[in-house]
Amino acid sequence: MSDAATTRATRSRWLLLAPALAVLVFAASGPLLIVLIYSFLTPGDYGGVVWSLSPDAWFSVVMEQDFFTEEIGFADAHLSIFWRSIKLSLMTALLTFVFGFPTAYFIATRPREKRDIWMLLIIIPFWTNLLIRTFAIMELIRAEGTVNSALLALGIIDEPIQMLFTEFAILLGMAYVYLPLMVLPIYASLERFDFTLVEAGYDLYASRWRVLRKVIFPLAKPGVIAGSILVFVPSLGAYVTPRVLGGGKQLMLGNLIELQFGAGRNWPLGAALSLTLLAIVMVALILYVRAAGNEEVRHG
Amino acid sequence: MKLTTTFSALAAMAVAGAASAEGQLNIYNWGNYTSPEMIEKFEQEYDVEVTVTDYDSNDTALAKIKAGGHGFDIVVPSGTYVPIFISEGLLMESRPNEMENFKNMDPQWVDVEFDPGRNYTVPWQWGTVGMTVNTSVYGGDINTAGIYLDPPDELKGKINVVPEMMDVMSTAIYYMGGEQCTTDKEVLKQVRDKLVEAKQHWLSMDYGNIEKFAKGDLAAGVNWNGASMRARLQNADIAYGYPIDGYPVWMDNAAIVADAQNVENARLFLNFIMAPENAAMLSNFAKYANGIVGSAEFMDADLQDAPEINPSDELKAAGVLSKTCPPEAQKIYTAIWTELQK
Structure with a gap:
């Protein structure tokens, strides 16, 4: 190819990319830049920001000055909320894996023409608004809700179990909502799986457990990792589920950020917390890329 | 929401056909808070087309009014936000205290800290x-x-x-x-x-x-x-x-936006909601008390002696x-x- 042709090809490639790049730069980086700048400003008296530089917001993400003793120490409240968010998100990922993997395996082992129907059943809940699904869970586990009424009627329990407004409720809600995000990638990697390998394993006297661990799981691993990330990331920023099912007694990161922009009237702190959330997600993604990268090396 | 759509449709019709109404009035208020019957009465009495638009928080209202270009004439901020609206120059000093129906305002609501003497605002509902x-x-x-x-x-x-x-x-x-x-x-x-x-x-x-x-x-x-x-x-x-x-104790208050287009109609409206029978329509709809003396007799029976709005002295x-x-x-x-x- 001549130089001129190469230049032309390059130019048209850039031209074709331009709309996508413009959207990325203005719609993604732009707002992010504003958030970054705001996080270094001073809070306005009644919300908003004052244009004078201050590191206070970043300082108070993890540190605080006690109002009563004026001692400077770790921001215990913020750290507990970070920890709760990360813990619940990891547990959600684990829970969706425990339920999602067998589901995906089941679907992948059905006859090809039946699989689409099963996939459809997995996807149907996605057609319903998140809020409505969350309220449906609430109706199920309320003190006077379906589950408790059924258990009472069957005489299994004497008084309603308090399930709503607990960490269990948040976990249940998030696992239910994000389950398809775990099933889909695992299914995608199992769908291409050659099941004669399983037979080969049995031929070599491998136990069922050993086949699962040494043959099926390694090949499904990219899907599991992708699914875990897809579940972990939105769980970390979850806002509606902790608010509705957690009873609002215990904040998660999303709720803490909202507080700063609302009643807290501390936009810079809200901005700094948002970027902290972003940083946690970035770390998770880097770990994912590393894990996925290793995988390719081994098989490539 | 439905309310807004209806009024918007009405407004659109009014613009499309030969404008039959004297004028227009654009109200920006909390959702599910504006009595449709009272609005209808106002429209008929003054031959004005009213449009109602909803918001869900004081912060939303503040941000939108501050940004400008909204076209609203009336806004209904809570008492805690009135000083912010005033200090940001967003409200018109419309002097409701010189209006005809001001005499109906309950004296306890006249010299409020957020608007002493009521130079800007008129009570909407309180709770x-x-x-x-x-x-x-x-x-x-x-x-x-x-x-x-x-x-x-x-x-x-x-x-x-x-x-x-x-x-x-x-x-x-x-x-x-x-x-x-x-x-x-x-x-x-x-x-x-x-x-x-x-x-x-x-x-x-x-x-x-x-x-x-x-x-x-x-x-x-x-x-x-x-x-x-x-x-x-x-x-x-x-x-x-x-x-x-x-x-x-909180109170939401109607006020005229500083850059209102329909100032005369907005003044008529502020005066209108200080009339006892009209204030009562607001309460019947939203189920909160208003700040207007004599409105009780026009209220629904379940509101008149409700302990939730009539505490002992x-x-x-x-x-x-x-x-x-x-x-x-x-x-x-x-x-x-x-x-x-x-």
């Missing part, structure tokens, strides 16, 4: 923050914030606290003997310790609790009087208590009108609030 209690579960005194701060055994684990920072903080501060917007460290330390200690007995910190009170999932909590009344209409055991040590005196706390107080309250929910 209180108090205690909702299911009296079949607890038969003791309900006129105390102890219901949620020192809960009796019967109520433990069945309490809901609305997640509205200033309302909850203020009630707790009054209970511990503090003043509104206090920055007194001793008091605030007690408030924090009391809240943190009491929290283990709360079931939830949630909005939208009318159903849960009515069905018995909740037995007590910090609540607003209108919501408490709606729960009582479904379950007669529900009662509303006014904390004797002090409780927040002794309890009435304990109400403290909410105001905007200075940033230094706000900062401490947010820290306590965050610690409470950590």
